[in-house]
Amino acid sequence: DGGITQSPKYLFRKEGQNVTLSCEQNLNHDAMYWYRQDPGQGLRLIYYSQIVNDFQKGDIAEGYSVSREKKESFPLTVTSAQKNPTAFYLCASSSRTDDVYGYTFGSGTRLTVV
Amino acid sequence: AQSVAQPEDQVNVAEGNPLTVKCTYSVSGNPYLFWYVQYPNRGLQFLLKYITGDNLVKGSYGFEAEFNKSQTSFHLKKPSALVSDSALYFCAVKKGTGGFKTIFGAGTRLFVKA
Numbered sequence: 109d110g111g112i113t114q115s116p117k118y119l120f121r122k123e124g125q126n127v128t129l130s131c132e133q134n135l136n137h138d139a140m141y142w143y144r145q146d147p148g149q150g151l152r153l154i155y156y157s158q159i160v161n162d163f164q165k166g167d168i169a170e171g172y173s174v175s176r177e178k179k180e181s182f183p184l185t186v187t188s189a190q191k192n193p194t195a196f197y198l199c200a201s202s203s204r205t206d207d208v209y210g211y212t213f214g215s216g217t218r219l220t221v222v
Numbered sequence: 223a224q225s226v227a228q229p230e231d232q233v234n235v236a237e238g239n240p241l242t243v244k245c246t247y248s249v250s251g252n253p254y255l256f257w258y259v260q261y262p263n264r265g266l267q268f269l270l271k272y273i274t275g276d277n278l279v280k281g282s283y284g285f286e287a288e289f290n291k292s293q294t295s296f297h298l299k300k301p302s303a304l305v306s307d308s309a310l311y312f313c314a315v316k317k318g319t320g321g322f323k324t325i326f327g328a329g330t331r332l333f334v335k336a
Contacts, residue, residue, distance in 0.1 A: 112265075114265075117263075143326075148231070148328060148329075149328060150312065150326045150327055150328040150329050151266075151312070151326040153323070196263075198265055198266070200265075200266075208254055208271070208273050209271075210256050210258075210268045210271055210314075211258075211266070211268070211324065212268070213258075213265030213266045213267070214265050215263075215264050215265045216263065216264065216265050218263070
């Protein structure tokens, strides 16, 4: 079955540590997105990518970095510059950024600072 | 600028009764509108969308939504609620015709009591 796989499901980060969240899709989608979800705030866009080797900052990109070296993969690194990283992180994809079909989401990664 | 408002943090309804989850939006031009559902510790699942055509849109699990252009609303409805419908519901809007950014509402928690 086609879909999006996020790993790990749970991740614990120590202060000052960088961590990388994995997102892989086998839907042959061009566009991929990273969202952060906090209680009562809905989803906020961190980064998005329309094609391989290209990505754009979203609304809350500070303290995060991404890469898009392969169509299937869009990993997110939460750096030590992100002061409040505890949240639920969702990866999504769509066939194109301007399509009409909505997004397919992964199951999410819950990141906790310890 | 695009925006989405879900005025209710929580909606409570008895099983078997009709349910409505409200959504209003603001976008220039014609909107693309979406509803997603999220179960605990999972990603969002697509329910339905409005692109053009009939104002009443039918989606998954017996849900439907009514597009009202004059009131800029896209309320989610179901004639008879089930306990299993209890979840977090997100409305989302995208600018049609060349738009690429989807904006999500803050979410409404639906609680269906047996």
